[in-house]
Amino acid sequence: MSIESNIDINPNKKTYDDHTVxxxxxxxxPESTPVGIIYGFVAIGFIINYKTDIIEDSSITFISDEVKRFFKDLTVGFNLKNGIEELENIVKLRLNVASQKSICVALRDIDKKYQRWKQDEMKKLQTH
Structure with missing residues (x-):
């Protein structure tokens, strides 16, 4: 399996600003799903602007490029201040895939990690 990348890595050109994480x-x-057979897991990544709590970009491991694009459309621009439950409800309504429950678990995990990270970073900023 070859992995191709169209990413232009230019140290002088930034894609995301300094307020993102x-x-x-x-x-x-489940291994009964195509993604489970190939990968065994689903990985979701968010680039979040921690000043606004808005998801600026997202990625998901999936076989279908359409699902990847659709997931990005559902998540980019979402404000985490609205609560991860709202995003979960959107996913449950609009992303009807066999691994939907796992995706929702990953969303909750990302939110928990982000909230913990943000709390820790804000403490550091206040002590400096």
Whole structure:
């Protein structure tokens, strides 16, 4: 399996501003699903602007490019201040895939990691 990348890595060109953080979660999924057979897990990553709590970019391990694009459409622009439950409800309504429950578990895990990270970072900023 070859992995191709169209990413232009240019140290002088930034894609994301300095107020973003990347948070990722891996969740095991049933081996009865195509993604489970190939990967054994689903990985979701969010690039979040921690000044606004808005998801600026997202990724998900999936076989279908359409699902990857659709997931990005569902998540990019979402404000985590609205609560991860709202995003879960959107996923439950609009992303009807066999690994939907695992995706929701990963979303909750990302939110927990992000909230913990943000709390820790804000403490550091206050002490400096």
């Amino acid at each position: 990347y948070i990722m979660s891996y969740v095991k999924i």
